Amino acid sequence: SSGINAEYGGIEVEEHDNEGRVITAEYENFYLVNVYVPNSGQKLVRLDYRRTWNSAFLQYCQKLDEKKGVIIAGDLNVAHTEIDLANPKTNKKNAGFTAEEREDFSTWLEAGFTDSFREFYPEKTGAYTFWTYMGGARKKNVGWRIDYFVVSSRLMADVAASEIRESVLGSDHCPIMLLLANPAGEKEN
Secondary structure, X not given: OOOOEEEOOOOOOHHHHOOOOEEEEEOOOEEEEEEEOOOOOHHHXXXXXXXXXXXXXXXXXXXXXXXXXXEEEEEOOOOOOHHHEOOOOOOOOOOOOOHHHHHHHHHHHHOOEEEHHHHHOOOOOOXXXXXXXXXXXXXXXXXXXXXXXXXXXXXXXXEEEEEEOOOOOOOOEOOEEEEEOOOXXXXXX
């Protein structure tokens, strides 16, 4: 189904919108928000900014969610739990796996959003979407799951599948896929 409207302006917060991280497409029954969340950086130099951005982005998505369900897709730059990366113990103070970033992601889940992949595969290990180019990480499957479809919980009944396409090469990330059982919200006969 074609979108009703697309917004390329970001999250309506000037401080954050100059980095061009968000595109929102409005469909009849949901919003699709494509995002590239700021990385906290080497030595966590952008962690404070990242946390401010996380809060503003959540508020933006909650505002959309008041109108209709939201599907957030993209690189969220966080491995939420220890099973979402190959080496959790050695990464606790690194960007993407700090306690603060993980807490912010938990806030999303408490606010009525669902990590669609973990809904289908709550205990699956070795399921990653990003591998550094260094040291043959992809071949060894030493990766991180940082790309997500986060879905308004009320839309999860319409999600038929949430998959990682790890065999697709060409980048340090692999594609992820969300299959909606009834994307147009059509009534079955």
